[in-house]
Amino acid sequence: MGYDGSGLVAAALGDDLQPQQLHRSDRVEDLVTSFGAGVRLVWADTGDLYPQLLAAGVRVERCHDLRLCHAILADHDEMLAADQQWRQRHPLPDQEPTLLDDQLTEDRIEFTEVVAEYRRQRAAVDPLPADSDHGPNDHGPNDHGPDDQGHVDQAERIRRAKLRLLLSAESAGALIAAEMAFHGLPWDRDVHDRQLTELLGPRPRYGGRPQKMQQAVDQLTAALEVGAFNPDSPVELLQALHRAGIDVTSTRKWELEQIDHPAIEPLLRFKKMSRLLSANGWLWLDAWVKDGRFRPDYVVGGVVTGRWATSGGGALQLPKQLRAAAQADPGWKLVVADASQLxxxxxxxxxxxxxxxxxxxxxxxxxxxxxxxxxxxxxxxxxxxxxxxxxxxxxxxxxxxxxxxxxxxxxxxxxxxxxxxxxxxxxxxxxxxxxxxxxxxxxxxxxxxxxxxxxxxxxxxxxxxxxxxxxxxxxxxxxxxxAAEWALCWMAGLRQRLVDLDPAAGDSGPGDHGRLDHSRIDHDRAHLVYFLHDEVIVHSPAGCADRVAELIKESAAAAGRLLFGDSGVEFALDLDIVDNYGQVS
Structure with missing residues (x-):
């Protein structure tokens, strides 16, 4: 077994659900690659552990994320209490060896504990015996065997099968989020800077407002004729509007647009520029773009509906004015897919x-x-x-x-x-x-x-x-x-199809090339780099971009069948193969 600096554990389970012993002397990156296909890692938090493996060049094919699954199951089988008990039994230590240490020196958390926790979670949603050969990544309403106890009717079995699929999809989403942060969305700093300069004026040398923003402030102040005030302060701005005889209850755009006054146009222009500067200005560029990549910091299931959120960087709110800065590398393309009216x-x-x-x-x-x-x-x-x-x-x-x-x-x-x-x-x-x-x-x-x-x-x-x-x-x-569940299944299916895609031959599946190594990161292959609710971007070698677009379509159709069976609904996509994100209509 292994655990990182937060005391989080990882266990490897084969398709027979029997834990494979992880010895103290093993290097975890070597362990993962030695297991081969079909192994599922069970660990406490993908976001904490997987980036370490990715940095070592290791790709995980399947996992079960205990933290994310706890959150889903809390209202189903009193998993919230189980989570609290888990944390009480395993307080976070101050210092522990990391997952990628050459020697795992001390096993404070028994290997059997993570296996037992996984089986407790599985028992909450699966009517089959705990030693069955069905796992959380084997899903669908029709893959259950007979009900051994005879107490679970068909509707209940279908409900539990759906829930197993949700847990599997959520865990796959955690892998995808970590991989997108690892690969990063290619980003051209020079293009970003030119766009900001065009929209706001040159970057101020010693801070302060860019030239065009300051011009808007000067025009606003002159039009109000109420003396000096700070337009960045909503309170001071509202007071200045009131002193000028403009009767508004807020500084929201929809309310200001109803007012006929010469101060409104420069005020709205200033507010628009101010939002751009604070959300995606030069400070954002310095903080979030490194080595030509913007690395989204996604929070899987961060919204109560299951939609993703971000914990910084505003990946879900990239303004259209700056999307041209998302540029494919030379010899590569961005394949952008947007689920139409999802x-x-x-x-x-x-x-x-x-x-x-x-x-x-x-x-x-x-x-x-x-x-x-x-x-x-x-x-x-x-x-x-x-x-x-x-x-x-x-x-x-x-x-x-x-x-x-x-x-x-x-x-x-x-x-x-x-x-x-x-x-x-x-x-x-x-x-x-x-x-x-x-x-x-x-x-x-x-x-x-x-x-x-x-x-x-x-x-x-x-x-x-x-x-x-x-x-x-x-x-x-x-x-x-x-819709968030469909998107998870869409991305999970696409992720697997992309790793099976031979960038040289442009086909999907090992074919005559033999079994592809799914346990090692291959930077020459097409990979997911961005996700926005119902939109994905794949960074692809130009030679296989057309095939990637086909795989995106196949994955969307497969996600619809996986969730809804033969519903007759077409999940249409708007697809573009472009050099930069700004070229998407």
Whole structure:
């Protein structure tokens, strides 16, 4: 076994789930490569351990991330208590040898403990015996054998199979996130600097504001005629606007745009430049781009729906003005794929709504709604569908919703049911079983008080508003969370197809070339470098970029089949093979 400086453990399990002994004298990078295909590493935190292996040139094919799986299972089988007990049993030591030490000198955590923890997690979702030959990466609703105890019905077995797939996908996502940070998105500092200079003015030599920003401030100050103030301070800016007779409640763009005053244009221009400077200016460039690479710092499952977040660098918010700086290396291409209208397609697949699946065939689902005669224009189709997904009940969305409900009762019924459950304070789940959080204690207290007979009319109004707000959250939770699950499966399948791709022959699979070595990092192969909810970027040798695009399509279709079977839904992609990210339309 091995563990890193945080006291985290790793165990290697073969397909028979029997742990393979890791000797103290073994180098972990040699151990991983010696196991061959089919071995699954079980460890506490991929984000802590895997970067060390990647730095040593080692690629892990499969893993089970205990931390991420604990978070998912906490609401299913009291795994939160198990996690607390785990941490109590294994407090983090101050100093321990690292995973990549030549000699693993001391085994303070027994090897059997990580195996036992893995099996406890598996027992929470798998009705098969603990010594079965089915593991968390063997998934699908139909791969269970007979129920030995005869107590688990088919629906429960399917639920557990889905949950096993979710755990497997989440763990695969952790591997992918670490690999994307390791490879990095190729980034040209000179292009970034030229874009900033064009948009903001030259970089100030001794700090301060760039020239064009300062010009906007000077114009703003002159137009307000209220004396000096700091426009970077929302409080001072709002006070200056009030002194100038501009009656606004905030400095938000949508509110300022309603005002007719000569100060508004330079103010909006300044705010736009200020956001760019603070989020992706020269300080960002210095901090986040090293050796020609931007290395995203993703947080897998960082949002309650399962979407990824970032812990720095703003990888999920790269501004369009700077995307041209993401440039492929000479002789390489960026293959950019964006899942078209993913959430409506996911909704159609979840609900098994054949009519909506038919409308989704092709690249433009919204035009499909028009062609079906549900609405008259594409903009109306988009408004209606977004209203169904996010619970808009007023304005144009509210007027169009009855048409959508009539045309697609299964799809709209699914999100309506989720909304009603949320309004009652109930938990809803994604397709694979990630559960929504419960509303706060104060929310539940207000709902209870509003129905007690002692509540005022204002209390009742507030309770109804809170219930509707939470219903909108649960309505979208089931769809957004399932879309995140589809994206995980998409990337996991693509990751495997890319490692099987021969960059010289441009084909996928070992073919006549023999078994490819999946346990070593090969920098000459195409690899994932960026992910944004429903969009991926692969950095590919130019000679196999077309094949990479095909593999991306194959992986999207396979992810749809893996989750939803034969749903009839096409998961369409917008694909571009470009020299830089800014060339994507």
């Amino acid at each position: 959430e409506p397609r996911v909704l159609a697949a979840m609900a098994r709504d054949d009519r909506l699946a038919t409308a989704a065939r092709g690249n433009d689902l919204y035009q499909g709604l028009v062609d079906a005669g549900v609405v008259d224009t594409r903009p109306h189709a988009k408004v209606a569908m977004l209203g169904a997904l996010y619970g808009a009940t007023t304005g144009q969305s509210g007027q169009l919703m009855p048409r959508l409900i009539s045309a697609y009762p299964r799809a709209t019924g699914l999100v309506e049911d989720a909304a009603r459950a949320g309004e009652r304070g109930e938990v809803v789940s994604t397709f694979l079983g990630r559960r929504s959080p419960l509303p706060s204690e104060s929310w539940r207290e207000l709902q209870h008080f509003a129905g007690s007979g002692d509540a005022s009319a204002e209390d009742v109004r507030r309770s109804r508003q809170q219930a509707r707000d939470w219903g909108r959250f649960t309505r979208n939770f089931v769809v957004q969370g399932t």
